[in-house]
Each structure stands twice: as C-alpha cells, then as structure tokens.
Amino acid sequence: MQAAQSLDQTFAALADPTRRSILARLALGEATVNELAEPFAISQPAISRHIRVLSEAGLIVQRVDGTKRPCRLAPGALSDLDQYLQMLRGSLAQNYRRLDHLLAKRAKKEKDEKS
Amino acid sequence: MSELALTTEGETHVIVKRRFEAPPEAVYRAFMDPKLIQQWCLGPEGWTMPVCINEGKPGGKIRYEWSNGKGGGFFLTGEILELDPPHRTVHVERMHMPDPTPDNRIVTTFVADGSGTLMTLRMSLPDAETRKAMLATGMARGMEASYARLERLSGWKTAS
Numbered sequence: 001m002q003a004a005q006s007l008d009q010t011f012a013a014l015a016d017p018t019r020r021s022i023l024a025r026l027a028l029g030e031a032t033v034n035e036l037a038e039p040f041a042i043s044q045p046a047i048s049r050h051i052r053v054l055s056e057a058g059l060i061v062q063r064v065d066g067t068k069r070p071c072r073l074a075p076g077a078l079s080d081l082d083q084y085l086q087m088l089r090g091s092l093a094q095n096y097r098r099l100d101h102l103l104a105k106r107a108k109k110e111k112d113e114k115s
Numbered sequence: 116m117s118e119l120a121l122t123t124e125g126e127t128h129v130i131v132k133r134r135f136e137a138p139p140e141a142v143y144r145a146f147m148d149p150k151l152i153q154q155w156c157l158g159p160e161g162w163t164m165p166v167c168i169n170e171g172k173p174g175g176k177i178r179y180e181w182s183n184g185k186g187g188g189f190f191l192t193g194e195i196l197e198l199d200p201p202h203r204t205v206h207v208e209r210m211h212m213p214d215p216t217p218d219n220r221i222v223t224t225f226v227a228d229g230s231g232t233l234m235t236l237r238m239s240l241p242d243a244e245t246r247k248a249m250l251a252t253g254m255a256r257g258m259e260a261s262y263a264r265l266e267r268l269s270g271w272k273t274a275s
Contacts, residue, residue, distance in 0.1 A: 011123050084246040085121065088129065091158040093119045096133050098155035099145055100117065103137040 010082060013057035018042070019050050020086075023073065026060060030072040123240065131236040139225040142232040143201030146223065147171050157181070166190070173198055177208060189213075201225055216245045 013019055022036055037047040051071060054060045059082075062069045120132040135142050145151045149167040157164055158181065166180035177193035192215075193208030204223045209215045221238040241249065 008123060015121075081240075081243070081246060084241065084249060085123070085129070087249075089119065089121050092121070092131060092133075094160070095156055095158065096117075096119060096135075098157065099142075100135065102145060102151065102155050103135055103141055106141065107137060 009057045010059065011085065013053050013059055014082060014086065016050065016053075018047075019054055022047075022050060022054065022071075023059065026071060026073045030070045032068050032070050036071065124237075127240055129238050129240050131234075131238075133234050134228060134231050135234060136231045138230070139201040139227050139232045142234060143204075143225050146204065146225075147200075152179070170195065171198075177206060196220075210249065212248060214248070216241060216248065 014023075018040060021039070025031060025036060025039075033044065033047060033051060036051070037044050040047065051060065051062070055062060055071075058074055060071050061074045062071050117134050117136070120130075122130050124130055137145075145155065147169060148171075149169050152169065153164045153167045156179070162181050162183050164179055164181050166178060168176060168178040170176050173195055175195045177195065178190065180188065180190040182188040189210060189212050191208050191210050193206050195204070195206045197203070197205040202225055205220070207218045207220045209218050217239075219239045219241070221236060223237075224235045226233045226235070
C-alpha cells in the first residue's frame with residue numbers, strides 16, 4: 001500500500017513539465033531556488049511550490065546554507081521505475097506526434113481524392 | 116487536447132490516454148495496418164521498423180523489428196487475442212532483448228470524441244528486473260534524447 005502510494009506521488013511529481021525540467025537541471029548539479037527559477041517565466045512562489053512537490057515525493061533534497069536553500073537530486077531518486085516511465089512517455093509521445101501527422105496527411109489525401 | 120496522459124494504476128499497470136484528430140476507423144487502421152504502423156511506431160528519432168507483421172485477426176501473429184541503422188536493434192513478438200474494429204483490440208506482446216520479457220497484455224480502446232478519437236491503452240507495468248533489462252538496452256536512448264531535448268528547450272547545456 002505504502003509503495004503504491006509513493007509510486008503515485010512520484011508519478012504526480014513527474015507529470016508536470018516544469019518539474020521534469022527542474023529535475024533535468026538538478027541532474028547537472030546542485031542549484032539554488034533562484035537559479036532554478038531563472039529559465040522559467042513563472043514567479044518564485046510557483047517555483048517554490050514545484051520544489052515542495054518534488055521534495056515531498058522524495059525526488060530532491062534541500063539543505064540550509066545561510067539564507068539559501070540549495071536543492072539537489074535525492075540519492076537514487078530517479079529509480080528504474082521513474083526512468084522506465086519517462087522512457088515510455090518520451091517514446092510514446094514521439095510516436096503519437098508522428099501518428100498525428102500521418103492521420104492528417106491521410107485525411108487530406110482522402111479529401112483531395114473526393115473533390 | 117492531444118497531450119499524452121500517462122498514469123499508473125497501482126503497481127501493476129500503466130494507463131495511456133491520447134486524443135487524435137481523426138475518426139476511430141482511421142486511428143484503428145493506423146494501429147493495425149503494417150504499412151501505416153511502420154510510419155509512426157518508431158520510438159526515438161533515428162530508428163526505423165524494417166519488419167512489421169500484424170496478421171490483423173484474432174489468433175494472428177505480431178512481429179515488429181526495430182533498427183537504429185547502426186547495427187543496434189530489438190524486436191517484439193505477440194499474438195492478437197480479440198478484435199472489435201474500430202473500437203477495441205486486445206493483444207499480448209513481449210520484447211526480445213534478446214531474452215523475452217514477460218508477456219504484456221494490452222487492451223487498446225478507441226472512442227469517438229467529437230471529430231476525433233480518444234485512445235486508451237492499458238498495459239502491464241514491467242517488474243523491476245524487466246525494467247532494468249529494458250533500460251539497459253538501446254531503448255534507453257529515447258530517454259537520453261528526451262532529456263537532451265528538455266535541456267535544449269530549457270537553455271541548459273550538459274557539461275560534457
């Protein structure tokens with residue numbers, strides 16, 4: 001039960017593109033909240049909220065450094081399960097975008113043949 | 116909304132939902148016709164599917180072979196269990212890497228949604244050992260590529 005719950009929590013945390021970008025950034029090394037907020041056109045409270053979700057899901061850890069709270073990836077945070085689901089998502093998303101184009105192309109062809 | 120929704124169902128299943136801007140008949144066909152499958156079911160950039168067999172009838176066989184054009188590849192075999200065109204398919208499949216992964220039973224449904232189709236795919240979540248094996252293969256390159264894209268989009272560069 002516990003495991004299933006944490007799985008859902010991890011998954012919910014990974015479902016958001018901003019949070020996935022934060023993780024991708026932290027994969028390169030520790031960063032402060034300000035540094036994490038920089039590339040995004042969203043407020044710092046919004047970034048802090050994303051950081052809290054990631055932290056509660058056990059994906060990142062924060063330490064205290066004076067007034068700063070630098071974040072880093074929790075050791076072993078991206079489990080093989082997370083990696084697998086990310087891989088599956090990436091691969092399916094790409095397949096379905098190709099399928100969108102194929103369906104549009106075929107619909108157009110059908111329409112042209114009718115007219 | 117054509118964004119992919121991927122959720123877990125407990126610890127054993129994955130549910131994928133995606134809307135397509137085409138009627139169920141067209142989407143169903145794209146999932147069953149080998150000539151069409153070969154054009155989209157390719158995974159990461161740079162991969163192709165030189166062999167695509169889908170016998171398209173209950174009891175029929177499925178065999179998809181992927182290649183990265185550099186000697187890397189893997190294949191999938193399966194059997195079709197149930198077909199209810201254009202609404203629903205049930206099949207079982209396994210990856211060969213080269214050892215076969217445990218059978219994955221996949222139920223795919225296509226429901227008309229306005230002028231489009233809502234597709235739902237329910238499949239098994241591979242166990243930890245299978246996931247590790249899958250990640251260890253070339254399939255993991257899809258993930259690397261998506262991270263690379265993510266980094267490009269976010270304006271970060273890897274320090275390599």
